Amino acid sequence: MQKLVTFKEYTAVTPTAPISRNQHGFRAKCLQRLIRMGLPVPRTVALSFETVQAIAGGRMPDVARLLAGFGAAPLVSVRSSSQDPAWGGPNAVLNIGMNDARYAEFCETLGETAASALYLRFIQTYAVRAAHLDAALFDPGEEEGHAAVAAALRAYEAETESHFPQDPEEQLAGVLRSMARAWQSTSTRLLRQARGAPADAGLGLVVQEMALGVGAVESGAGIIQFIDPVSGKPQITGRYMSQSQGRDAVTQRERALFLTRDSRGASLEELCPDLFDELIAHGEACRSRLRDEMQLEFTIAAGRLAIIDAVIVPRSARASVQVVVALAQDDVITRSEALLRVPPRALNEVLHPQIDPATPRTRIVRGIAASPGAAAGKLVFSSTVAQAMAAQDEPCILVKRETSPEDVRGMHAARGVLTERGGITSHAAVIARGLGVPCVVGASELSIDKKARVMRTASGQVLREGDLVTIDGTSGEILAGVVPMLEPALDEAFETFLGWADEVRDIGIRVNADTPEDAQLASRFAAEGIGLCRTEHMFFAEDRLTAMRELIFADLPEDRADALAQLLPMQRADFTQIFRIMAGKPVCIRLFDPPLHEFLPHDRQGTLDLAEALNRPFSDVQRRIDSLREYNPMLGMRGVRLGLTVPEIYDMQARAIFEAALDASAGGDKPVVPEIMIPLVSACREVEIVTTRIEAVAHAVQAERGETLTYRIGVMVETPRAALRAADIVRFCHFLSFGTNDLTQMTYGLSRDDAGRFMASYVRQGVFPEDPFHTLDREGVGELLVLGAERGRKVRPDVVLSICGEHGGNSESIAFCRDAGFDYVSCSPYRVPLARLAAAQIALNSADPT
Amino acid sequence: MQKLVTFKEYTAVTPTAPISRNQHGFRAKCLQRLIRMGLPVPRTVALSFETVQAIAGGRMPDVARLLAGFGAAPLVSVRSSSQDPAWGGPNAVLNIGMNDARYAEFCETLGETAASALYLRFIQTYAVRAAHLDAALFDPGEEEGHAAVAAALRAYEAETESHFPQDPEEQLAGVLRSMARAWQSTSTRLLRQARGAPADAGLGLVVQEMALGVGAVESGAGIIQFIDPVSGKPQITGRYMSQSQGRDAVTQRERALFLTRDSRGASLEELCPDLFDELIAHGEACRSRLRDEMQLEFTIAAGRLAIIDAVIVPRSARASVQVVVALAQDDVITRSEALLRVPPRALNEVLHPQIDPATPRTRIVRGIAASPGAAAGKLVFSSTVAQAMAAQDEPCILVKRETSPEDVRGMHAARGVLTERGGITSHAAVIARGLGVPCVVGASELSIDKKARVMRTASGQVLREGDLVTIDGTSGEILAGVVPMLEPALDEAFETFLGWADEVRDIGIRVNADTPEDAQLASRFAAEGIGLCRTEHMFFAEDRLTAMRELIFADLPEDRADALAQLLPMQRADFTQIFRIMAGKPVCIRLFDPPLHEFLPHDRQGTLDLAEALNRPFSDVQRRIDSLREYNPMLGMRGVRLGLTVPEIYDMQARAIFEAALDASAGGDKPVVPEIMIPLVSACREVEIVTTRIEAVAHAVQAERGETLTYRIGVMVETPRAALRAADIVRFCHFLSFGTNDLTQMTYGLSRDDAGRFMASYVRQGVFPEDPFHTLDREGVGELLVLGAERGRKVRPDVVLSICGEHGGNSESIAFCRDAGFDYVSCSPYRVPLARLAAAQIALNSADPT
Secondary structure, rough: OOOOOEEEEEOOOOOOOEEEEEEEHHHHHHHHHHHHHHOOOOOOEOOOHHHHHHOOOOOOOOOOHHOOOOOOOEEEEEEEEEOHHHHHHOEEEEEEOOOOHHHHHHHHHHOOHHHHHHHHHHHHHHHOOOOOOOOHHHHOOOOHHHHHHHHHHHHHHHHOOOOOOOOHHHHHHHHHHHHHHHHHOOOHHHHHHOOOOOOOOOOOEEEEOOOOOOOOOEEEEEEEEEEOOOOEEEEEEEEEEOOOOOOOOHHHHHEEOOOEEOOOOOOHHHHHHHHHHHHHHHHHHHHHHHHEEEEEEEEEEOOEEEEEEEEOOOOOOOHHHHHHHHHHHHOOHHHHHHHHHHHHHHHHHOOOOEOOOOOOOEEEOOOOOOOOOEEEEEEEEOHOOOOOOOOOOOOOEEEEOOOOOHHHHHHHHEEEEEEEOOOOOOHHHHOOOOOOOOEEEEEOEEEEEOOOEEEOOOOOOOOOOOOEEEEEEEEEEEEOOOOOOHHHHOOOHHHHHHHHHHOOOEEEEEOOOHHHHHHHHHHHHEEEEEEEEEEEHHHHOOOHHHHHHHHHOOOHHHHHHHHHHHHHHHHHHHHHHHHHHHOOEEEEEEEOOOHHHOOOOOOOHHHHHHHHHOOOHHHHHHHHHHHHHHOOOHHOOOHHHEEEEEEEEHHHHHHHHHHHHHHHHOOOOOOOOOEEEEOOOHHHHHHHHHHHHHHHHHHHHHHHHOOOOOOOOEEOOOOOHHHHHHHHHHHOOOOOEEHHHHHHHHHHHHOOOOOHHHHHHHHHHOOOOOOOOOOOOOOHHHHHHHHHHOOOOOOOHOOOOEEEEHHHHOOOHHHHHHHHOOEEEEHHHHHHHHHHHHHHHHHHHHHHHH | OOOOOOOOEEEOOOOOOOOHHHHHHHHHHHHHHHOOOOOOOEEEEEEHHHHHHHOOOOOOOOOOHHOOOOOOOOEEEEEEEEOOOOHOOOEEEEEEEHHHHHHHHHHHOOHHHHHHHHHHHHHHHHHHOOOOOOOOHHHOOOOOOHHHHHHHHHHHHHHHOOOOOOOOHHHHHHHHHHHHHHHHHHHHHHHHHHHHOOOOEEEEEEEEEEEOOOOOOOOEEEEEEEOOOOOOEEEEEEEEEEEEOOHHHOOOHHHHOOOOOOOOOOOOHHHHHOOOOOHHHHHHHHHHHOOOOEEEEEEEOOOOOEEEEEEEEOHHHHHHHHHHHHHHHHHHOHHHHHHHHHHHHHHHHHHOOOEOOOOOOOOEEEOEEOOOOOOEEEEEHHHHHHHHHOOOOOEEEEEEEEOHHHHHHHHHHEEEEEOOOOOOHHHHHHHHHHHHOOOOOOOOEEEEEEEOOOEEEEOOEEEEEOOOOEOOOOOOOEEEEEOOOEOOOOHHHHHHHHHHHHOOOOOOEEEEEOOOOHHHHHOOOOOOOEEEOOOHHHHHHHHHHHHHHHHOOOOOOOHHHHHHHHHHHHHHHHHHHHHHOOOOEEEEEOOOOOOOHHOOOOOHHHHHOOOHHOOOOOHHHHHHHHHHHHOOHHHHHHHHHHHHHHHHHHHHHHHHHHHHHHHHHHHOOOOOOOOEEEEOOOOOOHHHHHHHHEEEHHHHHHHOOOOOOOOOOEEEEHHHHHHHHHHHHHHHOOEEEEEHHHHHHHOOOHHHHHHOOOOOOOOHOOOOOOOOOOOOOOOOOHHHHHHHHHHHHHHHOOOEEEOOOOOOOOHHHHHHHHHOOOOOEEHHHHHHHHHHHHHHHHHHHHHOOO
């Protein structure tokens, strides 16, 4: 039993009709705009979300009255119109109103082929949609014309045991009902929720008079847009096909015409120059009035142009940047609007090579997308081999169970990194993002045999060292062979765009950069300084590792001094280079942080080699290695604890920093003001002691060189206790930088390296709303940040506050830090552009809260 | 040049003189009290701290005037009198005033032997003290009488190139100066600071007329006290020696008389019955007026009794308890005073066997005193051997590099545990304290060869399996051989004493008890309930470990269910037993907490055995073991994370608890209200999910059994985030128990197992004022406790708050928790008596803030 609805059932779309996106959807609103602009849009009626919901609930509007508006023999289409095009909706249904009578009439007027195509299209769509039949039943196969139509009608009758509906009202009601219900099915609801739709997102429908693309006078349909969807550069693209409907010109591309004159074949421009010009004019009007690059669906109905639909051109991330910059430069939109239109994450695609979306993918294995971008190369199973291949300019992809600090060089040498274990903030993931190397982690279905240099997939596929693969760190996939890629596009538009971002943002963006190469990258991405320079990576190079190990094994203070004397000039040289590259911008150097055992071999052979190198008995070396082993290295003797236990290390580093600062300043460059950061602090006395020693070193260096140094000392707040005791701590330092990685680990009591085994399931079950290593936990870690900042600032109002670590480049974290009054955030080099944009958007959104 | 001091230089000690302990020291004050009581104390003059400090600074008081008070031919002693007897002070100097003239006179009146003894004693003391000569120079050797005196005077002259001073004023000035300066030497200052003295602690001096213990009529000196210093029971002990001075009767015991009639020899009681009665009366007066058991130093000078000094009897901890109980029962002191007089830590000595303090010690190695008490046994190097020896009733001491959960049974079997690594809260230390087994950890100078079953000390000593040693967990020493011991004394006085404590304390004391044996102990120590029952220890027994491993390797839910079905009755039986023992007292059971890898073998052989037992390929087993390995097990998949990942485990445990509660209640015992605690929570949703499942199990068990259950669910607050989010969390539970061990680890970012390597040095340098695993960190961890408690209570005013973990038994922590309004603290069984006493003292001190 159909009930009649009692509210406004539908609205004819006219320039003044009360059509809104919130009630009728994007398509209805867009069509109204086109109508207001005077574009030749066929008669259109909009059904609101409320109406469609009522239809799904069994209350059908008065379709007879609705159809009456379309004339005596109505022929209409129905299109979906949800609030956001990204949320999807059922596909369009064309030619509603076709029945045996119209068919016979069209056979007369348009010919049997055209008429049959129209009727067949409707029968098939209706059968599938409204009667839920299998599309294959309506494949005309070899048959054409009358025979094909008759076969389709017979098939319908056989399956449904009823005649194909002839009454346009019944047809329309069937279509509306099926589309309304399709929107409510569980699978489509989940799909659109995954795309960000709310649970109660509504569907609107648009009923439009058919502009027939078939007929005697030139008739057909096509699609036009005015940019290249990959580059975003101006270019008319699309196709037109005579005697076609809807998007046939695109789906049957080889049979369609080009739009503009083209050496490869006929074009609409040549076929119908007037209509072509009209179309171009409409396109230009759309761009300036709808304030974006639009794709128009048009029909030529018996020589007259009709604009059926307009949607925003789907485009690549790099095209997005190109388009918004061009629109702003043409004063179509403001710079602010340009900045707000590009989601920061989209910049990843601009910064890294991407797999050409047009390429088919043969996936070998899937993991967690840990560092964006794509790369191809030969599989290797050890960092040593990776370095050897890099030395021969042979691209390779490093595969490891998991990575450790001694793999950093190998990761640098590789084009991409794949690990079996670990999560989004595992060692591999963090380092890869820092290096800008594509990385997939947690590919748990893999089974790696390092010795045999073989890996096996869940499906039993075996890959050996040297096999060519492509890694897609954006999607988390490993593909077979070398796949075509799009190169990064750090072009003029990109620079312009981020320049605009810098003009509006009001929080500093620094970079985490450990090496001169990183510092170069930082300059390229216009970071305002280095927020975190981890010095330990400098110790993993071959020559330094030896000195480091000598230091660890030194029994006597003299031996220790010898080892440090070897390391001093190397550190100084690193710092000098970094200071020169940063040219006066601030550089915040974190003192030595990792536990000593990270510098020792993990296997018997390594230990044997080391024993030989040190000329000590194997058992001694083994004993020392054993004694340094820790149950929970994360919570062990590292950071300032090591700094206080072996104070000579920090003394050496402070000296290297100060001497480098003077050397770099001496070259005529801007004076360097180094910032020295103490890691893993949990008590203010740690800061007091280290600060005193650093000051003594500074005095000594100044006296030796007869020059004056300016420097700042600060604390990396990584333990909950350091945040709680910030008021004490700032009495001994100038700045606090919150290391949110470790702080998250300790606040949750959760090791990021071990969290991978259950994090996905935790997030899925909603135990954690998000992975706190990925999105800053505002409630817990965030409270400690705010609390630490407030307490610190109360005692020392000029204390400089920042965060460094993985959260630094994240939009939510930047907003959080800005609200908390932080001075800057610091993130890995490749996240700097994202952070600059995100910060700009946050500033814009908070200035104009619409 | 001596300057005269301008303040009150000295004070004659009379009943009304302004003598105070704060200005003149304990001895001066005590002597004044004796004088007030009318005891025959020789004339005494007190020098204040200020005077003595002036003397050390070179300003000597008017000694002539001082000595004038002692008659024409003064003969005096000087004794030190610091504020607290425990702080020490220079030894007494007797016979000041002896010179050639007095010597000649005494030769006449007392005889040559006595006169020579007096003069020789003074020459020697003076030479050593005031002239800093070697005592050996003044050893009379074979010589006696005049010859010995002449030799001593010659020796003095030869060394100092001056005559031995003859002027009593010069002598006294020399003695005063040397004693004043001795107090200020660096080594004595450090020594007393180690005993708790402030840096500026003063020294007073007491100048007293000599009561000569030599002479014709009965003369001599002795010491008397009225209790046995080890047991504290009434018993007159001491010695008297005719013709002696000071403490000669004690140092030359074999030549002295007994005090009371004694079958072994002559006694003072027989020799001078009247004087003996007088002495007893003085003793009784002292006990009731000085309100403690005093040791009196007395002299019989020519038949007349003089009381020279009185000090509180040095006594064992068990004697302390005995004495204060007796004093309170005799109404000499109040019960409150009795409670306040015994430091809680002293109870350790009462609870555990102690090495007889009279025994000489041959130390093999020293470590950190981790669990008090002493034990002797044969060295063993593995838990298996320890269990085998225990099965044969052969006492053994288990030595390990470090212990892990699979050693718990071996630790239980051993009489004592020694480890090379670890700190005060390492696994070995925590478990040993829980078991009440003496334990020394962090004996880093040891080198253990487990395979060879040998350990080497730093001095090169080699000990083998089977060698007998004694472990002293109170001092942290390992001694050679079997050393005599005092057994624990949980006697009537002890019970009475703690009964009084329970009457005044106002915070609950529960016990951490994991097994029925622990529960028995808990009952014996009168804990009010179990605050923490760790269920995982139940899984390490042989038969359970097998089922546990089957669970870990179960691929299918059915296999998992099978393994859990084996574990269920065992768990239920454990809980039933514990509930029965606790007889209606609350039992708080923590759900399974450790990471699964703790249940897997750590070596190749174990893995081979396991593979065979499970009938699986070695490589599969190895792979599974590898995959469960964690970088930071403390921060890994354990606690509620495991509970949510393998929810069947908590389901099984909840069922075992509920069924056991019904079984135990059914026996006619008091109804059991089990408390179920969820470990390692960091988000409230974890609590919500687990609570829902537990409630479902409760419903099922109630339906099956047709009985009603009462139970409580709570959260163990171990992560900083759980404390911060307490307001959310209490919405889903009834109680919060702060696990301060883990909370400390996470707040500091410091693993207790790894902290041992630098904690001692950190505390020494004052980086941490104390080891936060030992003494609750009020500033950091404490803030989280207060914050969590406040937030929890705000949302749920009746939420029950407590702490469990190592800090629970600690005085400062109990005070902290009481201030924060906590309901109870829970600690290991052997700390319960300490905690009861500490809580009582806190209540008393806060009621009467004097």
